[in-house]
Amino acid sequence: VDIDMVLTGSDGLAAGLANGTWIKILPDFNDKFPKIEDNYEPAALALHKKQGAGYGVVVNYYPxxxxxxxxxxxxxxxxxxxxxxxxxxxxxxxxxxxxxxxxxxxxxxxxxxxxxxxxxxxxxxxxxxxxxxxxxxxxxxxxxxxxxxxxxxxxxxxxxxxxxxxxxxxxxxxxxxxxxxxxxxxxxxxxxxxxxxPDTQFMCIPKGVAEEKVAVLVKLMAFMLEPAQQAYTYDKGYFYPGPAVKGVPLSAAPQESQDAIAEFGRPQYEELIRKFPVxxxxxPEALVAAFEKWDREVGANKMK
Incomplete structure (x- = not known):
């Protein structure tokens, strides 16, 4: 295996689960992620449990x-x-x-x-x-x-x-x-x-990674979930807001991120996020079925 850790979305996670690509991270390494479920934002927690299913650890989130x-x-x-x-x-x-x-x-x-x-x-x-x-x-x-x-x-x-x-x-x-x-x-x-x-990115480990590397990777994952590191997920708005854990305001993000959101963000987004349900x-298995049905019945003759 040439790749030790993968950051992927719902589609990549689902495809990997269908193919048996990922190793089980939780609950096997629960001791490396103390209070992980308490720390997640509610919607991020739902994604972590429903989609991650122990094979993918949510690292960022947005509606x-x-x-x-x-x-x-x-x-x-x-x-x-x-x-x-x-x-x-x-x-x-x-x-x-x-x-x-x-x-x-x-x-x-x-x-x-x-x-x-x-x-x-x-x-x-x-x-x-x-x-x-x-x-x-x-x-x-x-x-x-x-x-x-x-x-x-x-x-x-x-x-x-x-x-x-x-x-x-x-x-x-x-x-x-x-x-x-x-x-x-x-x-x-x-x-x-x-x-x-909502959408998210998951941290996953492919099967075949050496045990000593896995031990380091789960420590890296836990580090990436610390509030100080989560503040970087504001980035330049790509996953706005971004943080998957509670208590990470925009004011904690790098100044470059704060400036980008100030200029290109939209004030109405906070209201919209509150207005509609998540x-x-x-x-994963239903998502794969939806992709296949769309490819077959909707986009079959028009995909490029």
Whole structure:
């Protein structure tokens, strides 16, 4: 094994679990993570337990999305509901886009958020409980040219003017504007009835890593969960807010992070985060099933 530790999202964790890639970290090394569950933010704890399942340790967290990002000079009337978004996409063919959910945080967040917006039977069961969601995604497909393999392409096409509206998240809104990939003037909105589907990064160890290395790696993981280290997760807004543990205010972050959030963050985000409920993402096996169904039934002929 050439890699000792992996930082991955829900998709990578799920794929690794399906393939038997990861070693079990908890409860095997509980003594190295004292009060870990007490220290996590509530939503981060839910992700840690439901998705991490002992194989992935949550290192950062944010409510994520879904958000819609748009160019205000080209979009004069913003859709308010999920039905209005569909109508807009059909009335403006080729101007709305999102990336393949398997390889896109905003893409999978949008996909997992739709069952709540549409009132589907079981938002946690993409195979038998998403009848309205799959019908909606197929209808939305009529106004979409293609599905890029990653989120960055959608950001660049929005910036270039090829698209007017894309799927986004808090972090994908803030960070590309900090980096200059997307103009500062780009705006965002949340649809009526939104439920946040949070995202996170997990620390995982692949099978085959030597025991003496594993002992060091779990110490490193515990160190990365200390408040002083968690303050770095504010970064330049990529996982806004970022910290997975309690008691880490923005004022504890490096000045560079504070300046980036002050200039490119949006004051309304704190209100939006409080306004809408946070739901658990799909469990790994259900997420894999959703990815496969989307690839097969929605994006099959338009993926690039």
């Amino acid at each position: 994520s999305g879904p958000l819609i990002e748009y160019a205000p000079e080209r979009v004069k009337e913003v859709p308010g509901s999920v039905e209005e978004l569909l109508a807009w996409a059909k009335a403006n063919p080729g101007r709305f886009i999102y990336a393949r959910p398997t390889n896109s945080g905003p893409g999978r967040t949008f996909m997992m958020g739709l069952p709540y917006l549409l009132g589907d039977k079981d938002p946690q069961d993409p195979v038998d409980g998403w009848e309205k969601t799959w019908a909606y995604l197929k209808a939305l497909d009529e106004g979409i040219d293609y599905y890029p393999s990653g989120t960055t392409v959608t950001m660049k096409e929005l910036a270039e003017g090829t698209r007017d509206m894309i799927v986004s998240t808090f972090g994908w809104d803030i960070n590309p504007r900090v980096l200059g990939i997307v103009p500062k003037e780009i705006e965002t909105f949340a649809l009526e009835g939104t439920h946040w589907v 739901e658990a993402p799909l469990k």
